[in-house]
Amino acid sequence: MQLEEILYKHFGHRSFRPGQKEVIERLVDGKDVIALLPTGMGKSLCYQLPGYLFNAPVLIVSPLLSLMQDQVTQMKLLGEKRVIALNSFLNQQQKQYALNYLHQYRFIFISPEMLLQQQVKERLKQLKLSLIVVDEAHCISQWGFDFRPDYLRIGELFDYENRSPILALSATATNKVLGDIKSYLKMNNPFQYIHSVDRPNLHLSKRLFQHHEDKVEWIINHVLETEGPGIIYTQSRTKAESISNLLLNVGISVASYHAGKETLDRQFIQQQFLEGTIKWIVATNAFGMGVHKDNVRQIIHHTIPSNIANYMQEIGRAGRDGNDALAILLYAEGDEHFAKMLATDDLPSEHHVHLYENYRLRNENPHNMFQNEEISETAFRVLDYWMNQETSAFVLQRLNKMRIDKMQDVNEMMKFVQTEDCMRKVLVQYFGQPLESRPNNCCEVCGIQYDQIINQRQIEEIPIENNSWKKRIESILIGN
Amino acid sequence: MIFQTLVLKLLQEFNGERTVSAVYHLLRGKRSGQTIQDVGIFRLHDFFGLLPKLNRKIFDDQINLLKDHQYINILPDNRYKLTVSGLSRLKNTVKLSFDGWHYRGNEHIFFARLSLIVQTLSHQRKGDMKFIPIQQNEVVQHWVKNFLKSNQFDNGQFQETLLEEIVSSLEQLTNDDREKTIVVKRLGGMKQPGFTWQQISLHENLTEMDVQLLYIACLHSWIDEITSIEGKYPLLSKIAHQVRIELPLTDSANQTAQLFKKGYSIDEISIIRKLKTSTIEDHIVELAMNDRNFPYQNFLNEKDVQNVLNAIENYQTKQLKILREVVPNLSYFQLRLVLARGD
Numbered sequence: 001m002q003l004e005e006i007l008y009k010h011f012g013h014r015s016f017r018p019g020q021k022e023v024i025e026r027l028v029d030g031k032d033v034i035a036l037l038p039t040g041m042g043k044s045l046c047y048q049l050p051g052y053l054f055n056a057p058v059l060i061v062s063p064l065l066s067l068m069q070d071q072v073t074q075m076k077l078l079g080e081k082r083v084i085a086l087n088s089f090l091n092q093q094q095k096q097y098a099l100n101y102l103h104q105y106r107f108i109f110i111s112p113e114m115l116l117q118q119q120v121k122e123r124l125k126q127l128k129l130s131l132i133v134v135d136e137a138h139c140i141s142q143w144g145f146d147f148r149p150d151y152l153r154i155g156e157l158f159d160y161e162n163r164s165p166i167l168a169l170s171a172t173a174t175n176k177v178l179g180d181i182k183s184y185l186k187m188n189n190p191f192q193y194i195h196s197v198d199r200p201n202l203h204l205s206k207r208l209f210q211h212h213e214d215k216v217e218w219i220i221n222h223v224l225e226t227e228g229p230g231i232i233y234t235q236s237r238t239k240a241e242s243i244s245n246l247l248l249n250v251g252i253s254v255a256s257y258h259a260g261k262e263t264l265d266r267q268f269i270q271q272q273f274l275e276g277t278i279k280w281i282v283a284t285n286a287f288g289m290g291v292h293k294d295n296v297r298q299i300i301h302h303t304i305p306s307n308i309a310n311y312m313q314e315i316g317r318a319g320r321d322g323n324d325a326l327a328i329l330l331y332a333e334g335d336e337h338f339a340k341m342l343a344t345d346d347l348p349s350e351h352h353v354h355l356y357e358n359y360r361l362r363n364e365n366p367h368n369m370f371q372n373e374e375i376s377e378t379a380f381r382v383l384d385y386w387m388n389q390e391t392s393a394f395v396l397q398r399l400n401k402m403r404i405d406k407m408q409d410v411n412e413m414m415k416f417v418q419t420e421d422c423m424r425k426v427l428v429q430y431f432g433q434p435l436e437s438r439p440n441n442c443c444e445v446c447g448i449q450y451d452q453i454i455n456q457r458q459i460e461e462i463p464i465e466n467n468s469w470k471k472r473i474e475s476i477l478i479g480n
Numbered sequence: 481m482i483f484q485t486l487v488l489k490l491l492q493e494f495n496g497e498r499t500v501s502a503v504y505h506l507l508r509g510k511r512s513g514q515t516i517q518d519v520g521i522f523r524l525h526d527f528f529g530l531l532p533k534l535n536r537k538i539f540d541d542q543i544n545l546l547k548d549h550q551y552i553n554i555l556p557d558n559r560y561k562l563t564v565s566g567l568s569r570l571k572n573t574v575k576l577s578f579d580g581w582h583y584r585g586n587e588h589i590f591f592a593r594l595s596l597i598v599q600t601l602s603h604q605r606k607g608d609m610k611f612i613p614i615q616q617n618e619v620v621q622h623w624v625k626n627f628l629k630s631n632q633f634d635n636g637q638f639q640e641t642l643l644e645e646i647v648s649s650l651e652q653l654t655n656d657d658r659e660k661t662i663v664v665k666r667l668g669g670m671k672q673p674g675f676t677w678q679q680i681s682l683h684e685n686l687t688e689m690d691v692q693l694l695y696i697a698c699l700h701s702w703i704d705e706i707t708s709i710e711g712k713y714p715l716l717s718k719i720a721h722q723v724r725i726e727l728p729l730t731d732s733a734n735q736t737a738q739l740f741k742k743g744y745s746i747d748e749i750s751i752i753r754k755l756k757t758s759t760i761e762d763h764i765v766e767l768a769m770n771d772r773n774f775p776y777q778n779f780l781n782e783k784d785v786q787n788v789l790n791a792i793e794n795y796q797t798k799q800l801k802i803l804r805e806v807v808p809n810l811s812y813f814q815l816r817l818v819l820a821r822g823d
Contacts, residue, residue, distance in 0.1 A: 073612055077610055244678070248678075248682055262677075263615075263617075264615070264666070265677060265678075267616075268676050271673035468661070469657065469665075472661075472665070472667075473643065473646055473664050474643060474647075476602050476669035477605070477640075477669070478639045479606065
């Protein structure tokens with residue numbers, strides 16, 4: 001069958017988006033592939049379609065539980081039932097069942113932690129896989145913005161004769177990261193598909209302020225005058241709450257979103273945002289994954305992200321429908337200090353290294369550090385990995401280096417804030433790519449007029465539900 | 481304000497005889513001998529485990545606020561007593577229909593099941609079964625799938641039947657309409673998403689915490705109603721299956737209770753279960769609190785009981801240390817048994 005036929009049959013599309021076909025064809029030929037495709041450009045299709053070509057499971061290594069859960073939900077929504085997520089959410093019984101029937105699944109999602117469990121490793125060895133996918137492959141590099149030490153072990157695991165082809169996927173990666181992906185995954189002269197990171201329909205603005213508080217005031221005025229839907233990114237839960245409350249008070253339909261929200265609330269917010277009853281979301285970087293909304297028109301950064309890759313990913317959530325969208329970066333003097341604090345916050349400290357040593361001396365499992373709330377989960381993962389690789393003196397050096405790198409990332413971000421050159425050019429060059437052309441209203445430096453990109457706000461009443469509880473439940477269950 | 485009243489009320493009940501942490505542990509439903517015992521001594525069953533996820537900082541903030549308002553006065557050892565204005569603050573407050581002892585957070589399981597069922601039915605009625613389940617917990621998803629299948633949810637009348645049960649059971653409740661509205665706003669269906677706590681808090685002009693407390697109170701009385709008479713609400717009572725805790729003992733206490741009922745002594749049980757006698761005593765006290773027919777005469781005679789009750793009355797205290805001084809011939813364990821009777 002032609003690839004196009006399969007595409008239509010299983011996904012309902014008549015044609016491929018740029019890059020997809022090239023990637024799939026190489027995989028069919030048995031070649032390793034690295035594909036860099038911006039978010040929203042149909043990355044997952046690159047491994048989903050091959051699932052229907054081959055008669056063996058596709059294994060997808062995915063770093064984040066929430067991302068994995070979302071990918072599985074999306075596939076089930078498309079009617080695919082032979083899909084499983086192997087992660088810590090499964091209890092022993094469920095896990096055993098899944099492992100026994102692993103060969104019957106078409107798509108197997110797995111977390112790196114799970115991949116390294118002896119029981120799982122052995123089962124995977126017996127299994128014939130058609131394709132090994134490493135999603136968010138930049139996590140393998142400590143130069144990447146989201147380093148996961150467990151990713152380093154993926155390469156060792158699949159280092160044998162006649163292994164299935166590996167597909168490494170990421171949205172954005174610098175050349176340094178690209179090199180790490182190739183070498184750590186021990187890829188065999190891979191085919192590279194690198195999509196331009198430039199999104200011509202995204203227009204880049206920045207605003208500089210004297211005082212921190214001025215930014216919130218500006219946001220309120222801006223949101224009162226211009227049309228969403230939009231996302232306002234800020235650095236903390238408390239900030240997300242307070243900004244959203246200020247906006248609620250001036251009659252904007254807005255919700256706050258962060259990791260502290262319970263799951264049901266998150267579902268309601270996503271639904272309401274999709275349907276348009278909520279126009280704005282004030283979020284920490286927890287918001288984005290699993291939000292499939294095409295017509296986001298504005299992204300406002302209340303604070304600078306801790307690195308350019310994060311910024312890229314966050315503004316990439318606007319304008320997925322291809323229409324114009326606006327990204328506004330706000331900066332007030334001194335913001336970088338906070339960004340640096342936040343960026344290095346999750347790194348293990350010197351104190352943690354000594355603590356880890358003490359646990360060892362006491363013959364106590366260092367994992368208890370995390371249980372005793374002496375260290376965050378992410379920090380522990382990094383610390384634990386390196387403490388098992390090298391002496392603590394080296395670990396200390398390494399952590400110091402990581403800290404400096406993270407600070408350097410913020411400095412890069414600052415250069416972008418302060419540049420007097422075209423913002424688009426700086427951004428694209430950061431990823432080692434040339435800028436091919438500039439759209440109208442390119443960026444703040446090239447000249448930008450908001451009213452040519454976004455609309456004026458149409459004032460509409462927020463529909464307050466006055467229905468009695470009886471009416472509401474009746475209308476939900478049997479319609480009115 | 482509701483949360484504030486709640487904390488204030490609990491401090492009053494403890495009468496300065498416990499630290500603020502006792503209130504915190506009680507609300508979180510801590511399964512320790514001390515907390516369980518406090519429930520019995522101070523008759524606080526309704527409040528046990530109301531907020532299993534209560535954050536310590538939020539709790540401490542509230543204590544500080546009560547101090548700032550001078551509703552409470554500090555006593556030694558982080559204990560507090562209500563001031564006159566604290567006492568008057570407590571008057572004229574609405575009593576909420578909590579039943580923590582029998583739910584301990586399980587009401588959220590009931591609601592999770594119900595909300596996924598309602599969402600599914602809403603989509604089914606409109607002929608669009610492709611949706612993202614509002615409940616991500618796979619245990620709940622699995623449960624709901626089985627429930628819907630085994631009850632022929634697609635027979636065309638299912639929505640009406642469930643609606644009828646929901647409306648008539650909620651109508652039976654004496655709770656405020658406001659509470660019922662909050663509960664129903666947390667339900668959603670096709671093209672009708674539910675409302676977030678932040679949104680409801682804005683609609684009702686209450687803090688998110690207070691909205692959640694009203695919601696919990698309403699769920700407790702709702703499930704009480706649903707499970708009160710067998711067969712009255714066939715569908716809802718299935719959804720509430722095993723949500724209400726009918727035998728509110730900890731697992732371990734339950735094992736001890738089984739042996740105790742077979743006639744083993746505390747020392748024997750301690751050997752059989754390889755646990756300290758003090759632990760077994762905790763279990764026996766827990767059992768005494770929950771079993772109206774507990775055989776007190778095994779441990780105490782009527783005269784001893786009367787002596788303790790008199791001491792409580794005369795000294796206005798339930799502190800074991802003081803009671804021990806007044807009735808020195810009884811052990812702490814015996815004193816606790818008397819307190820467990822709660823009369």
